[in-house]
Amino acid sequence: MKQSLGLFENITGVSDAAKQGFISLLEEVKTEKGHKLEQEGQVSHHLYYIAEGSARSYYVRDNRDITVSFSLAGEFVTAMHSFITRSPSYETIETLEKSIVYRISYEDLQQCFLDFPDMERTYRIILEKYYIALEEQLIFSKFKSAKDRYLELMENKPKIIQKASVGQIASFLDMTIETLSRIRAKI
């Protein structure tokens, strides 16, 4: 049920009217594994909330598929750069498994901000969380060896290791499939 999404947990200062307004704009999408939520080359029109399942964001460069991020249930995801700037996305987002997501369009979100100024607060807080997570990821990637990066992923997002392929994980951790395979063999 939309009402029990847990979407507004830990967020205070938002009126019930705003919450209801926001939720009424959500559209439910049920997808099979491998369904593309956003496509490279197209402007990202929606912000997604993953109710069940998981997704992977990636782009293709020099014929190689490079994973940017994994998103699990309870998280928001979109091709942020494209969504914010309204320019074509360089990344593709697809589900890693059968999933249920709720999405809101860019226009509806902006209208929601106008109708319910306190809604801007929710979005702001979500952005803050994502900013911090990204900052940590960047700092972390700065001074860790391939092995440490893998161990950290196992620690923090063990579900990803079950759901994603070696190739997807390797590109996320910025190493080759072979290196990841050797690391796993030694643990």
Add this chain to the structure above:
Amino acid sequence: MKQSLGLFENITGVSDAAKQGFISLLEEVKTEKGHKLEQEGQVSHHLYYIAEGSARSYYVRDNRDITVSFSLAGEFVTAMHSFITRSPSYETIETLEKSIVYRISYEDLQQCFLDFPDMERTYRIILEKYYIALEEQLIFSKFKSAKDRYLELMENKPKIIQKASVGQIASFLDMTIETLSRIRAKI
């Protein structure tokens, strides 16, 4: 003059009252080179806007000084993680040169959001910009060689190369001083 900071350029939908309210909360700080705006271990109390000069954010790990980011005039900076979560900062921010910054305290900023809900929009847009910049930095660091990372920095933020030391730049680009030195020798 505070009024001519250029702070609200490119940001629409904010009332003059909100702008004035925000500006009135700013405190000017003139600093010498090397002045610490934020200290590791302490909660970050201010959001800074660099009017003149530049700053470097870094943390120390295993006795090594690792640069997280450089900030130039016209940009905002703070120990974001600490500022948002109100927990001790793991990073230190210091000016790279004699600088003039304007700062607003966490409490004043929150009050500003309450007094002027449309102010939340400005902050949100700033956050979005920073999020995108960080995302690009992360993606970029994923598949570039040491040399390419240096060339990209030269292209995008040439001022940093003049203002920061080899060691500071090397740790930002995630390579050793020696590697950076060799790269520079070959260009």
Add this chain to the structure above:
DNA sequence: CTGAGTTTTTGACTTTTATCAAGGGTTTAT
């Protein structure tokens, strides 16, 4: 101007990770 201290460069060598190549396992379709 000079010499102590610091920063940067250069050199020799080592470690880490990538690349190329081949071989096992699984899965899937016929």
Add this chain to the structure above:
DNA sequence: ATAAACCCTTGATAAAAGTCAAAAACTCAG
């Protein structure tokens, strides 16, 4: 059931970057 396709692992070698050490180039107080 079997072949094709795919994914993962293993091995040999190569390339990239790191480490340690020493020399050269700056910086700045006296």
